[in-house]
Amino acid sequence: MAVFWKAVAAGLLLAVCLMGWTVDGQGNGKKKVSGDSIIYLGQERNPWSPLIRTTANLTEIRSIKSTFQFRTFDPEGVIFYGDTKNGEDWFVLSLKEGFPLMQISKEDVQVSVTGGPKLNDGKWHTLDVSNRGKFVILEVDGLPGLVVGMHSRQTKEVISGQLRLALGGILTSKDKLIVEFEPQMDGCVREGHWLNLSMPWEADADELWLCHQNIQPGSFFAGEGFTVFNTSVFQTIKDLGFRVEFWGDFTQMEGTILSMMSSQGELLAVVEANNNTNEIHFTIRKQKHILTNAVKQLRITFFEKAVEVVKFLDEANTEIVSYDPLSAPEYLTELREGRLAIGGLLGGVKDMVGSNFLRGCLEKIKIQLKDLDLDSAIKDMSASSHSCPV
Numbered sequence: 001m002a003v004f005w006k007a008v009a010a011g012l013l014l015a016v017c018l019m020g021w022t023v024d025g026q027g028n029g030k031k032k033v034s035g036d037s038i039i040y041l042g043q044e045r046n047p048w049s050p051l052i053r054t055t056a057n058l059t060e061i062r063s064i065k066s067t068f069q070f071r072t073f074d075p076e077g078v079i080f081y082g083d084t085k086n087g088e089d090w091f092v093l094s095l096k097e098g099f100p101l102m103q104i105s106k107e108d109v110q111v112s113v114t115g116g117p118k119l120n121d122g123k124w125h126t127l128d129v130s131n132r133g134k135f136v137i138l139e140v141d142g143l144p145g146l147v148v149g150m151h152s153r154q155t156k157e158v159i160s161g162q163l164r165l166a167l168g169g170i171l172t173s174k175d176k177l178i179v180e181f182e183p184q185m186d187g188c189v190r191e192g193h194w195l196n197l198s199m200p201w202e203a204d205a206d207e208l209w210l211c212h213q214n215i216q217p218g219s220f221f222a223g224e225g226f227t228v229f230n231t232s233v234f235q236t237i238k239d240l241g242f243r244v245e246f247w248g249d250f251t252q253m254e255g256t257i258l259s260m261m262s263s264q265g266e267l268l269a270v271v272e273a274n275n276n277t278n279e280i281h282f283t284i285r286k287q288k289h290i291l292t293n294a295v296k297q298l299r300i301t302f303f304e305k306a307v308e309v310v311k312f313l314d315e316a317n318t319e320i321v322s323y324d325p326l327s328a329p330e331y332l333t334e335l336r337e338g339r340l341a342i343g344g345l346l347g348g349v350k351d352m353v354g355s356n357f358l359r360g361c362l363e364k365i366k367i368q369l370k371d372l373d374l375d376s377a378i379k380d381m382s383a384s385s386h387s388c389p390v
């Protein structure tokens with residue numbers, strides 16, 4: 001048991017030590033990454049797949065403590081994973097609703113524990129995972145965070161074999177998790193010290209994306225991708241119709257903010273920003289309307305017989321415009337059974353290929369009065385779900 005925890009703690013230590021990392025091709029063709037680099041965990045990939053990983057022999061592990069720094073505005077996602085016995089015994093550290101969540105499976109015992117301080121405030125926090133006797137301890141910024149005590153009737157200790165460590169994903173089946181969560185984590189890890197291990201980590205990707213030096217809450221689109229949702233996942237609210245709200249500096253945006261398509265492939269609504277003309281183009285079916293982009297917030301509500309746009313010019317001033325969606329009574333139904341994209345223009349029915357990708361930061365997005373988490377999209381390409389560069 002002790003060795004397992006030692007190994008896990010070592011892994012934690014090791015996982016976050018990547019300052020100024022470089023990726024070099026070596027040996028088995030995998031890219032090598034220094035253990036003390038800054039690592040951006042939100043890079044696009046199979047969402048459960050680790051961004052970087054490493055393997056060590058248990059006999060090499062002498063330290064029982066891993067330390068790293070972590071920064072995010074994202075309330076949910078995987079941070080760190082460690083295992084022995086080829087994934088039979090494992091440890092996962094993630095966030096859920098902003099709180100740290102540890103899940104551990106060791107022989108006949110499975111535990112999960114959550115609590116401590118919320119970590120998704122956009123500040124760097126120092127996390128420290130260690131093993132003391134039967135306890136696994138997570139400290140946050142030098143203060144006690146989570147403590148798990150585990151006792152197994154099986155006394156056989158693993159003292160040989162391999163320890164695997166991974167950042168930003170897991171190496172066991174997600175079906176084994178005690179508490180389910182969405183894996184994508186728009187966060188960064190740095191200055192990791194992983195047990196006493198110093199060997200480089202392996203990256204599956206050829207290039208690792210960079211962490212922004214300073215961030216603010218929001219969803220950042222770099223002009224290279226968009227996110228897609230089925231409209232039916234958003235709850236129906238009596239008398240509300242269908243409401244989409246955006247906050248941000250629209251004068252700094254360029255490209256498609258919103259597109260909505262029926263299940264038959266007809267574009268029902270498109271909102272595009274043009275910072276050459278300082279306009280926002282709002283198209284309902286084939287009718288195009290032009291709005292100023294000097295707004296702080298845009299609220300679009302689709303009703304049965306009208307589409308209402310509220311422009312929030314500043315704190316005190318709003319303008320309301322009402323449009324007729326060509327008097328088509330099925331418009332709202334088609335909208336609710338179709339698809340919705342943020343940051344790109346939906347294409348054909350099957351491929352959902354996007355275009356005119358958005359460049360800019362949407363500081364907040366609400367659909368049907370609830371904050372939208374881009375990590376819950378059915379298709380997600382190249383958008384930072386919870387942070388914008390400052």
Ligand SMILES: [Ca+2]
Pocket residue numbers: 074075076077182183184185186375385
């Ligand atoms: Ca997330």
